[in-house]
Amino acid sequence: MRIRDIDKEKLVITTAIDQIVRDGFQGFSMNKLAKACSISVGTLYIYYKDKDDLIQKIGAIIALKFFTGTVKDFSPKMSFEDGLWKQWENRAAFTMKYPKEVAFFEIVKHSPHSEIILESIKEFADFRKIMTEFIDNGHRNKQLVPMTFEAFWSVAYGPLYTLLNLHTEGKSMGGKPFTLTKEIMKEAFSRTIKALKP
């Protein structure tokens, strides 16, 4: 009789994330993973069909965690400025709390797995709806200047993700040590919101 071992499952997931972030998809194998977790390959295949299945299942767990974290205490009915700031706070909190998961998802994003993952999460449609509604409200209430979605996204989130990348690396230009603080984030946000308001 096989019983689900939650701790083992968690160990498999964290170890897989570590190995993929370190070695990429090519250097990763089910055998290596089983060995690192001190479980048999057979046990690993009970839970996952193959390497792709494992990558997609872990990707889905992270994506769902990201969507949930991003909309926490956020409503599309918020004023555009308040809502965007909440998005910045939530996205920064997620990146700081789960740097390995974010690095894993960055690898996934550039692979054919990403579409399969997003299609497998039913909450993704809700997330997209919420974010679209937020932008539409911004336009309707004349709090956001109309622009191409990609142009909007790059202005609205580009500065944040640049700062977060520097934070994750722990250094900025010329190797200068860097830690992102709320003050620095606010500084960048105050200029960003000016660029997006009509």
Add this chain to the structure above:
Amino acid sequence: METDLNSIYVFKTNITNIDPACEMRKTLDEHQEIEQWSIDHEDVDCVLRVVSNVLKPETIIGMINKFGHECQELN
């Protein structure tokens, strides 16, 4: 619904690749008592994974052997 862990069987095989039109694929696909099956060709053990509430591992091994492949249960 999540698959019952006790209905999953995992085998080490020497099936390195599988022709889409081959008899073994057809047999596994059409088998009434096999709910799902897959082979990981990327893995050194060419792991075969079968989901069935009815079949015994020995029966599955026998089926695979009949097609001329090695098959050994992984525990």
